[in-house]
Amino acid sequence: MAKLVLEFERPIIELEKKIEEMRKYSDNLDISHEITTLEKKVDQLKKNIYSNLTRWQKVQLARHPDRPYTLDYIEGMLEDFIELHGDRFHGDDKAIVGGFGKLNGETVMVIGHQKGRDTKSNLYRNFGMPNPEGYRKALRLMHLAAKFNKPVVTLLDTPGAYPGIEAEERGQAEAIARNLFEMSHLPVPIIVVIIGEGASGGALGIGVGDRILMFENAWYSVIAPESCSSILWRSWEYKEQAAEALKLTAEDLLSLGVIDRIIPEPVGGAHKGPKQCIEMLKSTLTEELKKLKKLKPEKLISQRVEKFGKMGAWKE
């Protein structure tokens, strides 16, 4: 399958192709000087493009199908991982995965949204859009972690909770609400990482914790830019403006106090270097967990409630 090339990536990729072609012929000709010049040009171009990405362009990076997903992080970071299935009531939601594994020798519970990469796997994963049993599975696993005194790591990457008939019948809203309630007083450390798309309640449903980390090109907002455009502008055409208005990038959210820390991505985005992202997340989690493990459960919970209690902007 051809790799997805985003519009703003095109000039870079074209130049890179040209360099590659020139290299092929460089056996017969001495054009190393030209190649070096072009390489410099590519570097400069990358710098220009990636340091000036619009919010909408970042949304596109966050959705890139070659971006590492939850199971890629689990596979890359953990040893002895065993996936645990089902909510013990209705079934096993494939849009949320989770289980125990070892991070640097210490057992952690990792839970995350899981998308697919092609049509078949996307249908299997419901495009990463959970049903109520997904949230209830996540909660069951969090309670397991609490029972055995193991920290929880959640990885957020969803275009939203699934808006289906059965999802409503089984209480999509109740399932999300219950998770917010229970996560707010879970007596073990919780680290939340927005790895790709953080769309609204569907993301937050596994997103209450002590530390909120976010990858550089991920997005997190109350609504996806397209839906926001359709509601506020009454047209799908204003997604760029909506993305700007929503202030949904990691940098925006750090300044608003919604997240605590940004995890840098390789130049060009996570899909340009999944291995680096995995290593980066692993070392960041190790560092953060070390700090949180020192806190007693009561302290952990009161700090967590206080953290979310401070969020918002008002005057009186």
Next chain:
Amino acid sequence: MAWFRRSKEGITGEAQKKDMPDGQWTKCPGCGEIIHKKQLEQNLFCCPKCNTHFRIGSKEYFAILLDEGSFKEMDKKMRSVDVLNFVDTKPYDKRLTDTMKKTSLMDAVRTGTGEIEKIPVAMACMDFAFIGGSMGSVVGEKLSRVIDKAREEEIPLIIISSSGGARMMESALSLMQLAKTSAKLAQLSDAGVPYISVLTDPTTGGVTASFAMLGDIHIAEPGALIGFAGPRVIKQAVGKDLPPGFQRSEFLMEKGFVDVVTPRKDLRATIAKMLRLIEG
């Protein structure tokens, strides 16, 4: 409704007028019956013929539910700040001031303490007339404070919901209010203080996905739309027609998410009875 006639201040707030055509008569959206405003008011804004519950605001609910003169409002002056400089077809700040003028409300929730049949309660009521009853920072903060009040004074909490969900114009800050109110409710629950959630038409999105679905007891008014996703969004996603009665109070009770469906005229008595059962 003797207790109702006692009320000296007119019950029809600015928020109410919006849903009414000009003049003294109004048409029931349920059955088409032409009803006189006075008659509708006396019937607690429910159609005397088909019992359609008209949307009402906090002013009306406080008058209907609380003992006369017992309501003490909290955080009356709190208002939103447009930290995102959000502009859609209109700057958010302008939208706020326009809505304030139009509705005589400061935001989409009013909170305070009062008494229901002499039982002291902490109470919050949302106003759908204020930007679709959407929850932004002010709704989240006012609710947090009234939840804290209930916990500190160990008095039951009642929240009447009516909302389209989280407020888009405050983006992630709105989203965080779901977590904030739920966390405060967990503290309240851990302290053993009862919380009754009253769901009215409509209660959807982020409000349902947080405090509205976290009551010890869920009471819904008849026929209220209650759900996570809106019917239009669901229809678009699944590409088929929605079953009859889908996402209405009675449907939610059938599916196990609402304890009692109570007509507005019995709401006060039902809440009081429930509180006496729990606290007695």
